[in-house]
Amino acid sequence: MLKTRIITAVLLLGALLGAVFYLSPAGWLLFCAVVCVAAAWEWGALTRLPRAQRVALALFLGAACLLVGLATGLGGGQMRAPWPLAGLYLLSASFWLIALPLWLRRKWQVSGLGAAAAVGLIVLLPPALALAHLRQLGPWLLLAALAICWVADIAAYFSGRAFGRRKLAPGISPGKTWEGVYGAVAGVLVYGFIAITWLFAPAWTPAGLLLLTVALVALTGLSVVGDLFxxxxxxxxxxxxxxxxxxxxxxxxxxxDSLTSTLPLVGLAALWFVR
Structure with missing residues (x-):
């Protein structure tokens, strides 16, 4: 199993890097739409939709990704209309920051095509568009954003195995511990300061350092929430x-799963800070 995981991970990373650096903007948008279709198909299984409804939902979300991407200019070299993206990112942020903590506590279920489509649109469409948006701003910026979740997952795994004692959410995911979360936060903070310094070479101020620290801790927390969801x-x-x-x-x-909750927030920050 470990050998299979490693081989698959290497192949996935190679395919991702090739797509990020060599696909045209239109080709990358199509790639993002295909990822959205695949994720929506699995979302239909998680929400227990029958096969015909799963197909319809997957095609609907894939088409929505393409149409919104083309309308905002993500299929070309320059963004024309950022406001639809901003609206979707804000909707996603509200869902993950406000609704999800209560959802996890109450353990609500998604029932029926209408609920599956509505929640699936919030969960899957904004991160798919954020993939296209961040790559348009620069392939290294996109990879740096993706690596936030990769670093969080790796740091949480090793710190949880080494020090894990207190269960984070035993009724949802028994393997996760608070010590794993603390390790993820530490790993992301170290990575985040290095990545931001390398990408943007900012002139650090106390306020800037505090803002980045809060943002990195929040993104780590959101990555955990996405995984738990x-x-x-x-x-x-x-x-x-x-x-x-x-x-x-x-x-x-x-x-x-972690990217669904973090990428829209990174996309929203990019709309505000990156020109």
Missing amino acids: ESLLKRQAGLKDSGKLLPGHGGVLDRI
Whole structure:
């Protein structure tokens, strides 16, 4: 199993790097739409939709990603209309920051096509568009944003295994611990300051340092929340993985669950700070 996971991870990373650096803007937007379709198909399984409705939902969200991306200029070399992206990012941020803590506490379930489509649109469409948006601003900026979740996952895994004692959410994901979260925060803080310094070479001020620290801690927390949300849906659906597309890793949603909650916030910050 470990060998399979490593081989799949290496192949995925190679495919991602090739797509990020060599696809045209239109090709990358199409790639993002395909990822959205695959994730929406698995989302349909997690929300227990019948096959025909899963197909319809996946095609709807993929088409929405393409249409919004083209309308805002993400399929070309320059953004024309950022306001639809800003609205979707704010909707996503409100969902993850306000609704999700209560959702995890109450353990609500998604029932029916209408609820699955509405929540799926909030969970899947903004991060798919953020992938296209951040790559338009620069491939290294996109990879730096993705690496926030990668660093958080790796640091949480090793710190949890070494020091994990107190369970984070035993009724949702018994393997996660508070010590793992603390390790993730520490790892992301170290990585984040290095990445920001390398990408932008800012003139650090006390206020800037404080703002970046708060932002990195918040993104780490959101990555954990995204992971817990998918774990809750899998537990409610009686599934171990969201799918079987990626040998040793499960499905697409198993690999991007943390990104669904963090990328829209990074995209929103990019709209404000990056020109």
